Amino acid sequence: MRPLRNIVILTGAGISAESGIDTFRAADGLWEQHRIEDVATPEGFRRDPALVHRFYDARRAAVQRAKPNPAHRALARLDAEWPGALLIVTQNVDDLHERAGARRLLHMHGELLSALCAACGERHRWTGALGAGPACPGCGCAALRPDVVWFGEMPYGMERIYTALQQADLFVSIGTSGAVYPAAGFVAEARRWGARTLELNLEESEGSALFDETRLGRAGELVPAWVEEVLKA
DSSP states (O other), rough: OOOOEEEEEEEEEEHHHHTOOOOOOOOTSEEEEEEHHHHHHHHHHOOHHHHHHHHHHHHHHHHHOOOOOOOHHHHHHHHHOOOOOEEEEEESSSSHHHHTTTOEETTTTTEEEEEEEETTOOEEEESSSSTTTOTTTTTOOOOEEEEEEEEESSOHHHHHHHHHHHHEEEEEEOOOOOOOTTTTHHHHHHHHHHHHEEEEEEOOOTTTGGGGEEEEHHHHHHHHHHHHHHHHH
């Protein structure tokens, strides 16, 4: 076993669910009573931008009322104290990792508290509503949309993520379903380069068989215990 120096962590909806943030979608294919195709695709936005803005405006407001839980705070502690390389890749679009104190962080699916201008391509911190059609602070065009990666769009930071996976000694997946690609393929990529792999999840994911170890339970209990274990090793 090679020494543990470089860690890559993938977090999904399960880590924020304990903060009251709904997971991405239910088994019936609906997301808060909306079809995924209507609120999470570029085509849905073109068909009905008002609906999409109402949907994300409500979620943006809800996220700002939520608070980081013990799992977020434990990863922030690891970020602060781990002397080796660390990258926390989150599929979540909330800012709970940042508010807990994490800094070595990449939002591969974008951020709710950010707006993307379809005209100039600039991204801007955004905490209010977008449904009223505000002007882009950069170019002045009324072309702002949620800075969220929808189905059919390329996630952010993929080159950086794959470089980190190639250099990782340990890959940890927390609160993910193992069903959404490309994130679902990260465990196989990490294994290909010789990393140990660990899954922390409420229940086994679709990719559980690919992990060296799976620990089942609430993220708020599993993650702090694992972080304590790693920092004391």
